[in-house]
Amino acid sequence: xxxxTPSSAIRCRGLVKRxxxxxxxxxxxxxxxxxxxxxxxxxxxxxKTTTIEILEGLTEPDEGxxxxxxxxxxxxxxxxxxxxxxxxxxxxxxxxxxxxxTIRLFRSFYREGRDPEQVLAALALEEKRDAxxxxxxxxxxxxxxxxxxxxxxxxxxxxxxPTTGLDPQSRLQLWQQVTAFREQGGTVLLTTHYMDEAxxxxxxxxxxxxxxxxxxxxxxxxxxxxxxxxxxxxxSEPMLSEEELRRLPGVSDVHRRGPNWALAVHxxxxxxxxxxxxxxxxxxxxxxxxxxxATLEDLFVSLxxxxxxxx
Amino acid sequence: MPEKxxxxxxxxxxxxxxAKVKEFMREPEAVFWxxxxxxxxxVVLGFAFREKPPDRIPIGVVSGPxxxxxxxxxxxxxxxQPRAYTAEEGRNALRTGKISLLVDPGPPxxxxxxxxxxxxxxxxxxxxxxxxxxxxxxxxxSVRDEKVTEKGSRYIDFLIPGLLGMNLMGTGIWSLxxxxxxxxxxxxxxxxxxxxxxxxxxxxxxILGRLAFLLPEILLLAGFGWLVFDVPMRGSLILFFxxxxxGTMSFCGLGLLIASRVRTVEGVxxxxxxxxxxxxxxxxxxxxxxxxxxxxQPLIRxxxxxxxxxxxxxxxxxxxxxxxxxxxxxxxTAWGVVSFAVALKIFRxx
Numbered sequence: 001x002x003x004x005t006p007s008s009a010i011r012c013r014g015l016v017k018r019x020x021x022x023x024x025x026x027x028x029x030x031x032x033x034x035x036x037x038x039x040x041x042x043x044x045x046x047x048k049t050t051t052i053e054i055l056e057g058l059t060e061p062d063e064g065x066x067x068x069x070x071x072x073x074x075x076x077x078x079x080x081x082x083x084x085x086x087x088x089x090x091x092x093x094x095x096x097x098x099x100x101x102t103i104r105l106f107r108s109f110y111r112e113g114r115d116p117e118q119v120l121a122a123l124a125l126e127e128k129r130d131a132x133x134x135x136x137x138x139x140x141x142x143x144x145x146x147x148x149x150x151x152x153x154x155x156x157x158x159x160x161x162p163t164t165g166l167d168p169q170s171r172l173q174l175w176q177q178v179t180a181f182r183e184q185g186g187t188v189l190l191t192t193h194y195m196d197e198a199x200x201x202x203x204x205x206x207x208x209x210x211x212x213x214x215x216x217x218x219x220x221x222x223x224x225x226x227x228x229x230x231x232x233x234x235x236s237e238p239m240l241s242e243e244e245l246r247r248l249p250g251v252s253d254v255h256r257r258g259p260n261w262a263l264a265v266h267x268x269x270x271x272x273x274x275x276x277x278x279x280x281x282x283x284x285x286x287x288x289x290x291x292x293x294a295t296l297e298d299l300f301v302s303l304x305x306x307x308x309x310x311x
Numbered sequence: 312m313p314e315k316x317x318x319x320x321x322x323x324x325x326x327x328x329x330a331k332v333k334e335f336m337r338e339p340e341a342v343f344w345x346x347x348x349x350x351x352x353x354v355v356l357g358f359a360f361r362e363k364p365p366d367r368i369p370i371g372v373v374s375g376p377x378x379x380x381x382x383x384x385x386x387x388x389x390x391x392q393p394r395a396y397t398a399e400e401g402r403n404a405l406r407t408g409k410i411s412l413l414v415d416p417g418p419p420x421x422x423x424x425x426x427x428x429x430x431x432x433x434x435x436x437x438x439x440x441x442x443x444x445x446x447x448x449x450x451x452x453s454v455r456d457e458k459v460t461e462k463g464s465r466y467i468d469f470l471i472p473g474l475l476g477m478n479l480m481g482t483g484i485w486s487l488x489x490x491x492x493x494x495x496x497x498x499x500x501x502x503x504x505x506x507x508x509x510x511x512x513x514x515x516x517x518i519l520g521r522l523a524f525l526l527p528e529i530l531l532l533a534g535f536g537w538l539v540f541d542v543p544m545r546g547s548l549i550l551f552f553x554x555x556x557x558g559t560m561s562f563c564g565l566g567l568l569i570a571s572r573v574r575t576v577e578g579v580x581x582x583x584x585x586x587x588x589x590x591x592x593x594x595x596x597x598x599x600x601x602x603x604x605x606x607x608q609p610l611i612r613x614x615x616x617x618x619x620x621x622x623x624x625x626x627x628x629x630x631x632x633x634x635x636x637x638x639x640x641x642x643x644t645a646w647g648v649v650s651f652a653v654a655l656k657i658f659r660x661x
Contacts, residue, residue: 056505057505058501058504058505058661059661078507078509079507081505081506081507082507084505086502086505086506088498088501088502088505090498091498091502092497092498092499092502093499093502094330094334094494094499096333096334096337096338097330097333097334101330101333104326105326105327105330106506108322108323108325108326108327109323109503109506109507109508110506110507111507132337148502152506152507
């Protein structure tokens with residue numbers, strides 16, 4: 001067994017996982033510190049879920065080494081599971097049980113854990129305590145899933161797309177719970193394809209595509225690596241050529257985004273006036289022009305040429 | 312901290328079992344099939360096939376001067392129901408099968424009958440006997456009938472143990488196979504094994520949860536048979552309950568085996584029916600297994616439901632003891648042990 005690094009909650013090297021002829025994870029390395037909130041950001045099918053399930057000990061990797069809280073998944077991992085909280089993607093629970101019964105059931109699996117009543121309150125599920133799981137809304141189900149992950153008082157929390165399909169209020173409630181968990185010293189690994197969620201919650205982010213980490217750093221570092229503070233999107237009739245746009249002052253990158261051109265620029269004030277002049281000179285008519293602060297989405301587009309949502 | 316660990320383990324097992332029982336109780340259809348359906352079947356079949364005194368055979372007597380004393384004499388026979396007809400009507404009634412025999416009181420007495428009809432031949436013998444006795448014949452030999460329609464040999468006595476066996480099989484297989492497969496299909500199993508829950512506790516809770524319904528299930532059906540139809544319990548009550556428990560455990564094993572790898576609820580429904588259907592037909596639930604050809608008998612008798620039904624009938628109807636039903640017990644146990652062993656070996660959690 002590799003000597004455990006006390007400060008690292010998760011370490012994996014060279015993870016590979018194949019399903020039939022599809023390579024879901026293609027040589028993935030990660031090191032996550034204790035107390036950190038780490039995000040795996042990527043489009044659907046990027047290998048996020050396979051990676052997190054390998055780390056959770058639910059899937060066996062074909063190659064590579066995994067160390068979670070200083071131990072490996074050899075054996076039944078029973079002692080390790082005492083310290084983990086897991087929320088699977090679209091977790092389903094027994095629909096015939098009530099909310100309170102479900103939380104109590106999960107509590108019974110752990111030697112030590114939180115008071116089910118307190119977890120119920122923390123996730124704003126008190127009103128629904130006697131409701132059957134089958135009758136809950138998507139947001140309530142997801143909160144219950146997180147409640148079941150927290151009731152064992154874990155050191156390390158895995159959340160696989162915890163807010164996919166949720167309304168804004170439910171998302172906010174979940175984010176608050178993640179933040180509260182971290183304030184008590186907990187470590188979080190979450191996957192998401194929402195950049196705002198990653199930017200808001202995560203200390204560090206790994207952008208994953210085709211089963212590999214293609215960018216790693218804090219949200220600020222990653223956005224800075226784009227070498228652009230702002231993004232300008234435009235649509236004109238006829239369209240300007242990519243070379244024309246690249247020649248404009250302050251433009252570091254040009255990509256298609258839907259029907260539009262997306263220009264990564266150092267500053268809007270530096271690049272927009274010459275852009276408008278170029279449109280006029282080409283005799284084109286501007287049909288769309290917008291600007292926004294550069295985000296992780298822009299970084300992803302810049303790295304892969306595709307968008308997160310529909311990649 | 313061994314005590315604490317044991318406490319947690321029992322706590323988890325208890326919570327899982329309680330969850331299993333609640334899951335069942337909150338499924339009204341399941342409650343119907345397990346508790347009410349077998350009783351309904353017993354009521355319907357019990358009344359449909361209940362014992363009736365044998366029917367009297369209708370015969371005709373040709374009207375005339377001697378017809379009235381002839382009808383009186385013939386009525387003395389418990390097998391006959393005589394009625395007077397004109398010669399014309401009587402021949403018609405005989406031809407259309409309304410009566411089995413037409414008696415012309417004569418003299419001389421003439422019997423009109425169709426020799427190919429068994430009922431006609433019986434009626435002729437009975438009518439001849441009645442008329443000869445009425446004419447003063449004395450029987451040189453005295454005979455007495457001993458009737459054999461006693462408790463334990465009626466259809467309902469055959470049916471109730473069969474229904475009980477069928478129910479123990481159905482509930483055992485369904486309650487495990489369906490709930491485990493549904494948990495797997497909905498990824499509840501995967502979520503559970505991501506906790507420190509012992510996998511054995513989950514499987515054990517499935518069996519304990521099923522056993523929780525065993526006593527009411529037996530008491531309802533066997534008690535109903537005993538109260539309403541006077542179905543006997545000639546053997547040991549303890550042996551009877553032990554047999555029910557053994558049968559249930561064996562079918563739990565089969566249920567676990569059926570559920571061990573299937574991914575969808577549709578898949579498990581098909582598989583469970585595939586396993587149970589032959590036993591509904593072959594294992595002597597509704598009619599005796601003796602009706603199947605001799606070559607099939609070894610196979611039929613090796614089925615777990617056949618063994619359970621035979622043993623249940625042995626205890627209830629014939630008062631058999633453990634030695635007499637030992638072969639059946641061995642078959643039931645073997646099915647259970649093999650099913651559990653294979654199921655645990657190939658079980659898929661994800």
